[in-house]
Amino acid sequence: MDFTEKDVVIIQKMIKISKEKPLLPKEFIPWSYEDKGDEIYLSDNLISIAGLKEYDQLSAEQKRELGRRELGQVMYSYAWSETMACAFFNRRLLKIDVHNLEYKFLLRETIEEYRHQSMFCDAIERIGVTPFPPSRLHKWIAKLTVMFAPDSIMFLSVLGIELATDFYGDVLRRDKSIHPVIQKVSVLHHIEEERHILFAKKWLKKYTENAGFVRRTIYAIIVVLNLYFMRTMYVRKEIFDKMGLINTKALYKKARRNLAVKFGRLCLSEVNAYVDSFNGWNAISRYLAKVFLKINIPKNDIVHA
Numbered sequence: 095m096d097f098t099e100k101d102v103v104i105i106q107k108m109i110k111i112s113k114e115k116p117l118l119p120k121e122f123i124p125w126s127y128e129d130k131g132d133e134i135y136l137s138d139n140l141i142s143i144a145g146l147k148e149y150d151q152l153s154a155e156q157k158r159e160l161g162r163r164e165l166g167q168v169m170y171s172y173a174w175s176e177t178m179a180c181a182f183f184n185r186r187l188l189k190i191d192v193h194n195l196e197y198k199f200l201l202r203e204t205i206e207e208y209r210h211q212s213m214f215c216d217a218i219e220r221i222g223v224t225p226f227p228p229s230r231l232h233k234w235i236a237k238l239t240v241m242f243a244p245d246s247i248m249f250l251s252v253l254g255i256e257l258a259t260d261f262y263g264d265v266l267r268r269d270k271s272i273h274p275v276i277q278k279v280s281v282l283h284h285i286e287e288e289r290h291i292l293f294a295k296k297w298l299k300k301y302t303e304n305a306g307f308v309r310r311t312i313y314a315i316i317v318v319l320n321l322y323f324m325r326t327m328y329v330r331k332e333i334f335d336k337m338g339l340i341n342t343k344a345l346y347k348k349a350r351r352n353l354a355v356k357f358g359r360l361c362l363s364e365v366n367a368y369v370d371s372f373n374g375w376n377a378i379s380r381y382l383a384k385v386f387l388k389i390n391i392p393k394n395d396i397v398h399a
Protein backbone atom coordinates (compact mmCIF):
# COMPACT_ATOMS: atom_id res chain seq x y z
CA MET A 95 0.00 0.00 0.00
CA ASP A 96 1.32 3.46 -0.95
CA PHE A 97 0.79 6.30 1.48
CA THR A 98 1.25 10.04 0.97
CA GLU A 99 4.37 11.64 2.52
CA LYS A 100 2.22 13.22 5.21
CA ASP A 101 0.59 9.87 6.04
CA VAL A 102 3.99 8.15 6.20
CA VAL A 103 5.08 10.60 8.92
CA ILE A 104 1.90 10.01 10.92
CA ILE A 105 2.10 6.21 10.60
CA GLN A 106 5.77 6.21 11.64
CA LYS A 107 4.84 8.28 14.68
CA MET A 108 2.09 5.83 15.62
CA ILE A 109 4.50 2.89 15.32
CA LYS A 110 6.93 4.71 17.60
CA ILE A 111 4.26 5.36 20.24
CA SER A 112 3.16 1.74 20.09
CA LYS A 113 6.72 0.56 20.67
CA GLU A 114 7.85 3.10 23.23
CA LYS A 115 4.70 3.82 25.19
CA PRO A 116 2.67 0.63 25.21
CA LEU A 117 -0.27 0.59 27.58
CA LEU A 118 0.09 -2.67 29.41
CA PRO A 119 -3.13 -3.91 31.04
CA LYS A 120 -1.09 -5.39 33.89
CA GLU A 121 0.02 -1.87 34.92
CA PHE A 122 -2.79 0.28 33.57
CA ILE A 123 -5.82 -1.55 35.02
CA PRO A 124 -6.50 -1.53 38.79
CA TRP A 125 -7.05 -5.30 38.89
CA SER A 126 -6.61 -5.44 42.67
CA TYR A 127 -9.32 -2.85 43.36
CA GLU A 128 -11.43 -4.02 46.28
CA ASP A 129 -15.07 -4.27 45.28
CA LYS A 130 -17.49 -2.36 47.49
CA GLY A 131 -20.43 -4.32 46.22
CA ASP A 132 -22.42 -1.45 44.72
CA GLU A 133 -20.42 -0.87 41.55
CA ILE A 134 -22.28 -0.56 38.24
CA TYR A 135 -20.98 -2.62 35.32
CA LEU A 136 -22.97 -1.27 32.40
CA SER A 137 -24.54 2.17 32.01
CA ASP A 138 -28.33 2.13 31.94
CA ASN A 139 -28.46 3.42 28.38
CA LEU A 140 -26.50 0.35 27.20
CA ILE A 141 -28.54 -2.28 29.05
CA SER A 142 -30.77 -4.05 26.56
CA ILE A 143 -34.08 -3.67 28.41
CA ALA A 144 -33.44 -0.34 30.18
CA GLY A 145 -36.22 1.99 29.12
CA LEU A 146 -38.81 -0.80 29.02
CA LYS A 147 -41.39 -1.30 31.79
CA GLU A 148 -39.90 -4.77 32.46
CA TYR A 149 -36.66 -3.08 33.52
CA ASP A 150 -38.42 -0.75 35.93
CA GLN A 151 -39.92 -3.78 37.65
CA LEU A 152 -36.48 -5.21 38.51
CA SER A 153 -34.87 -4.59 41.89
CA ALA A 154 -31.70 -2.48 42.03
CA GLU A 155 -29.72 -5.68 42.63
CA GLN A 156 -31.27 -7.37 39.58
CA LYS A 157 -30.46 -4.33 37.42
CA ARG A 158 -26.84 -4.50 38.55
CA GLU A 159 -26.73 -8.20 37.88
CA LEU A 160 -28.17 -7.80 34.38
CA GLY A 161 -25.59 -5.09 33.65
CA ARG A 162 -22.80 -7.38 34.88
CA ARG A 163 -23.89 -10.26 32.69
CA GLU A 164 -24.53 -8.12 29.60
CA LEU A 165 -21.18 -6.40 30.00
CA GLY A 166 -19.52 -9.84 30.05
CA GLN A 167 -21.31 -10.60 26.80
CA VAL A 168 -20.15 -7.35 25.20
CA MET A 169 -16.54 -7.97 26.28
CA TYR A 170 -16.70 -11.48 24.88
CA SER A 171 -17.94 -10.06 21.55
CA TYR A 172 -15.07 -7.56 21.54
CA ALA A 173 -12.49 -10.28 22.17
CA TRP A 174 -14.01 -12.58 19.58
CA SER A 175 -14.27 -9.91 16.87
CA GLU A 176 -10.64 -8.93 17.52
CA THR A 177 -9.63 -12.55 17.08
CA MET A 178 -11.28 -12.32 13.67
CA ALA A 179 -9.44 -9.07 12.92
CA CYS A 180 -6.12 -10.69 13.88
CA ALA A 181 -6.81 -13.67 11.62
CA PHE A 182 -7.22 -11.18 8.78
CA PHE A 183 -4.13 -9.14 9.74
CA ASN A 184 -2.04 -12.30 9.71
CA ARG A 185 -3.46 -13.16 6.29
CA ARG A 186 -2.52 -9.69 5.09
CA LEU A 187 0.96 -9.80 6.66
CA LEU A 188 1.76 -12.91 4.66
CA LYS A 189 1.31 -10.91 1.46
CA ILE A 190 3.55 -7.94 2.21
CA ASP A 191 7.23 -7.34 2.62
CA VAL A 192 8.69 -6.94 6.13
CA HIS A 193 10.30 -3.63 5.11
CA ASN A 194 6.96 -2.20 4.15
CA LEU A 195 5.47 0.50 6.41
CA GLU A 196 2.12 -1.26 6.34
CA TYR A 197 3.77 -4.46 7.58
CA LYS A 198 5.39 -2.60 10.46
CA PHE A 199 2.15 -0.93 11.51
CA LEU A 200 0.00 -4.04 11.17
CA LEU A 201 2.44 -5.97 13.29
CA ARG A 202 2.05 -3.36 16.07
CA GLU A 203 -1.72 -3.40 15.64
CA THR A 204 -1.81 -7.18 15.85
CA ILE A 205 0.28 -7.16 19.03
CA GLU A 206 -2.09 -4.59 20.57
CA GLU A 207 -5.18 -6.51 19.51
CA TYR A 208 -3.88 -9.72 21.07
CA ARG A 209 -3.19 -7.80 24.25
CA HIS A 210 -6.74 -6.41 24.15
CA GLN A 211 -8.18 -9.90 23.78
CA SER A 212 -6.23 -11.06 26.80
CA MET A 213 -7.38 -7.96 28.72
CA PHE A 214 -11.05 -8.61 27.86
CA CYS A 215 -10.70 -12.24 28.97
CA ASP A 216 -9.18 -11.09 32.27
CA ALA A 217 -11.94 -8.48 32.70
CA ILE A 218 -14.63 -11.13 32.12
CA GLU A 219 -12.99 -13.33 34.73
CA ARG A 220 -12.59 -10.38 37.10
CA ILE A 221 -16.31 -9.58 37.06
CA GLY A 222 -17.10 -13.27 37.44
CA VAL A 223 -19.39 -14.02 34.50
CA THR A 224 -19.48 -16.86 32.01
CA PRO A 225 -20.61 -15.34 28.71
CA PHE A 226 -22.28 -17.30 25.92
CA PRO A 227 -20.32 -17.98 22.73
CA PRO A 228 -21.46 -16.46 19.41
CA SER A 229 -24.20 -18.31 17.52
CA ARG A 230 -23.34 -20.89 14.86
CA LEU A 231 -24.39 -18.40 12.18
CA HIS A 232 -22.03 -15.74 13.55
CA LYS A 233 -19.17 -18.24 13.62
CA TRP A 234 -19.90 -19.43 10.10
CA ILE A 235 -20.05 -15.88 8.66
CA ALA A 236 -16.82 -14.96 10.48
CA LYS A 237 -14.99 -17.97 9.12
CA LEU A 238 -16.10 -17.35 5.54
CA THR A 239 -15.28 -13.64 5.52
CA VAL A 240 -11.84 -14.12 7.08
CA MET A 241 -11.09 -16.77 4.46
CA PHE A 242 -12.50 -15.18 1.33
CA ALA A 243 -13.40 -11.46 1.66
CA PRO A 244 -11.08 -9.06 -0.20
CA ASP A 245 -8.62 -7.05 1.92
CA SER A 246 -10.48 -3.76 1.34
CA ILE A 247 -13.73 -5.29 2.59
CA MET A 248 -11.95 -6.71 5.64
CA PHE A 249 -10.33 -3.37 6.50
CA LEU A 250 -13.70 -1.70 6.14
CA SER A 251 -15.37 -4.30 8.35
CA VAL A 252 -12.74 -3.93 11.06
CA LEU A 253 -12.98 -0.14 10.86
CA GLY A 254 -16.79 -0.09 11.05
CA ILE A 255 -16.77 -2.25 14.17
CA GLU A 256 -13.95 -0.24 15.76
CA LEU A 257 -15.79 3.03 15.20
CA ALA A 258 -18.98 1.76 16.79
CA THR A 259 -17.39 -0.09 19.72
CA ASP A 260 -15.17 2.88 20.45
CA PHE A 261 -18.23 5.00 20.94
CA TYR A 262 -19.79 2.28 23.12
CA GLY A 263 -16.63 2.31 25.23
CA ASP A 264 -16.88 6.08 25.40
CA VAL A 265 -20.11 5.79 27.37
CA LEU A 266 -18.36 3.49 29.88
CA ARG A 267 -15.34 5.78 30.16
CA ARG A 268 -17.45 8.80 31.01
CA ASP A 269 -19.83 7.14 33.47
CA LYS A 270 -18.26 7.68 36.89
CA SER A 271 -20.42 5.03 38.55
CA ILE A 272 -18.87 2.25 36.43
CA HIS A 273 -16.59 -0.30 38.11
CA PRO A 274 -13.00 1.14 38.01
CA VAL A 275 -11.61 -1.97 36.29
CA ILE A 276 -14.14 -1.68 33.46
CA GLN A 277 -13.63 2.05 33.20
CA LYS A 278 -9.86 1.68 32.80
CA VAL A 279 -10.28 -1.18 30.32
CA SER A 280 -12.39 1.21 28.23
CA VAL A 281 -9.83 4.01 28.51
CA LEU A 282 -6.94 1.77 27.43
CA HIS A 283 -8.93 0.38 24.54
CA HIS A 284 -9.98 3.83 23.36
CA ILE A 285 -6.40 5.17 23.28
CA GLU A 286 -5.03 2.28 21.21
CA GLU A 287 -8.06 1.95 18.95
CA GLU A 288 -7.69 5.60 17.91
CA ARG A 289 -4.46 4.63 16.14
CA HIS A 290 -6.05 1.62 14.45
CA ILE A 291 -8.96 3.72 13.24
CA LEU A 292 -6.68 6.38 11.82
CA PHE A 293 -4.55 3.80 10.01
CA ALA A 294 -7.56 1.97 8.55
CA LYS A 295 -8.98 5.25 7.21
CA LYS A 296 -5.66 6.06 5.54
CA TRP A 297 -5.37 2.53 4.14
CA LEU A 298 -8.88 2.67 2.71
CA LYS A 299 -8.49 6.12 1.14
CA LYS A 300 -7.23 4.61 -2.10
CA TYR A 301 -10.41 2.53 -2.39
CA THR A 302 -13.00 5.01 -1.17
CA GLU A 303 -11.72 8.25 -2.72
CA ASN A 304 -12.59 7.64 -6.34
CA ALA A 305 -15.11 4.86 -5.92
CA GLY A 306 -18.06 4.83 -8.29
CA PHE A 307 -21.70 4.49 -7.25
CA VAL A 308 -21.72 0.68 -7.10
CA ARG A 309 -18.56 0.40 -5.03
CA ARG A 310 -19.62 3.18 -2.66
CA THR A 311 -22.96 1.46 -2.15
CA ILE A 312 -21.29 -1.90 -1.49
CA TYR A 313 -18.93 -0.30 1.04
CA ALA A 314 -21.81 1.37 2.88
CA ILE A 315 -23.75 -1.92 2.95
CA ILE A 316 -20.69 -3.75 4.29
CA VAL A 317 -20.45 -1.24 7.15
CA VAL A 318 -24.16 -1.56 7.93
CA LEU A 319 -24.08 -5.37 7.93
CA ASN A 320 -20.99 -5.48 10.13
CA LEU A 321 -22.60 -3.31 12.75
CA TYR A 322 -25.71 -5.45 12.65
CA PHE A 323 -23.51 -8.54 13.01
CA MET A 324 -21.77 -7.03 16.03
CA ARG A 325 -24.85 -5.69 17.79
CA THR A 326 -26.77 -8.95 17.52
CA MET A 327 -24.12 -10.63 19.67
CA TYR A 328 -24.84 -8.36 22.64
CA VAL A 329 -28.35 -9.45 23.66
CA ARG A 330 -28.81 -13.07 24.79
CA LYS A 331 -31.99 -14.76 25.91
CA GLU A 332 -29.88 -17.15 28.00
CA ILE A 333 -29.00 -14.25 30.32
CA PHE A 334 -32.68 -13.57 31.07
CA ASP A 335 -33.21 -17.31 31.64
CA LYS A 336 -30.25 -17.57 34.02
CA MET A 337 -31.56 -14.64 36.03
CA GLY A 338 -34.94 -16.32 36.39
CA LEU A 339 -36.86 -13.53 34.64
CA ILE A 340 -40.32 -14.40 33.33
CA ASN A 341 -41.57 -14.70 29.74
CA THR A 342 -38.02 -14.51 28.45
CA LYS A 343 -38.85 -15.29 24.82
CA ALA A 344 -40.99 -12.16 24.47
CA LEU A 345 -38.58 -10.16 26.60
CA TYR A 346 -35.68 -11.15 24.34
CA LYS A 347 -37.53 -9.87 21.28
CA LYS A 348 -38.29 -6.55 22.96
CA ALA A 349 -34.71 -6.28 24.25
CA ARG A 350 -33.21 -6.73 20.77
CA ARG A 351 -35.40 -4.02 19.32
CA ASN A 352 -34.85 -1.69 22.27
CA LEU A 353 -31.06 -2.02 22.12
CA ALA A 354 -31.09 -1.58 18.34
CA VAL A 355 -32.76 1.82 18.71
CA LYS A 356 -30.42 2.89 21.54
CA PHE A 357 -27.36 1.60 19.71
CA GLY A 358 -28.37 3.56 16.61
CA ARG A 359 -28.85 6.71 18.65
CA LEU A 360 -25.70 6.43 20.76
CA CYS A 361 -23.01 4.63 18.85
CA LEU A 362 -23.31 5.31 15.17
CA SER A 363 -22.52 9.01 14.67
CA GLU A 364 -18.86 8.33 13.81
CA VAL A 365 -19.84 5.52 11.47
CA ASN A 366 -22.40 7.74 9.74
CA ALA A 367 -19.82 10.46 9.30
CA TYR A 368 -17.32 8.00 7.84
CA VAL A 369 -19.76 6.54 5.31
CA ASP A 370 -20.79 10.08 4.46
CA SER A 371 -17.13 11.03 3.85
CA PHE A 372 -17.03 8.75 0.80
CA ASN A 373 -20.61 9.53 -0.27
CA GLY A 374 -21.77 6.06 0.63
CA TRP A 375 -25.28 7.08 1.65
CA ASN A 376 -27.88 6.73 -1.06
CA ALA A 377 -31.42 5.38 -1.26
CA ILE A 378 -30.25 1.74 -1.06
CA SER A 379 -27.79 2.08 1.82
CA ARG A 380 -30.09 4.42 3.73
CA TYR A 381 -32.90 1.91 3.43
CA LEU A 382 -30.67 -0.92 4.72
CA ALA A 383 -29.46 1.27 7.59
CA LYS A 384 -33.09 1.81 8.54
CA VAL A 385 -33.90 -1.91 8.39
CA PHE A 386 -30.80 -3.27 10.12
CA LEU A 387 -29.65 -0.44 12.37
CA LYS A 388 -32.96 1.35 13.00
CA ILE A 389 -31.54 4.71 12.02
CA ASN A 390 -32.92 7.28 9.61
CA ILE A 391 -30.30 9.01 7.54
CA PRO A 392 -31.88 11.95 5.76
CA LYS A 393 -30.49 13.21 2.48
CA ASN A 394 -28.92 16.27 4.10
CA ASP A 395 -26.77 13.91 6.22
CA ILE A 396 -28.16 15.03 9.57
CA VAL A 397 -28.53 11.84 11.54
CA HIS A 398 -31.62 11.12 13.59
CA ALA A 399 -32.14 8.04 15.69
Ligand SMILES: [Fe+2]
Binds near residue numbers: 176
Ligand atom coordinates in the same frame (compact mmCIF):
# COMPACT_ATOMS: atom_id res chain seq x y z
FE1 LIG B 1 -8.84 -3.68 20.26
Ligand SMILES: [Fe+2]
Binds near residue numbers: 207256291
Ligand atom coordinates in the same frame (compact mmCIF):
# COMPACT_ATOMS: atom_id res chain seq x y z
FE1 LIG C 1 -8.33 -2.17 16.85
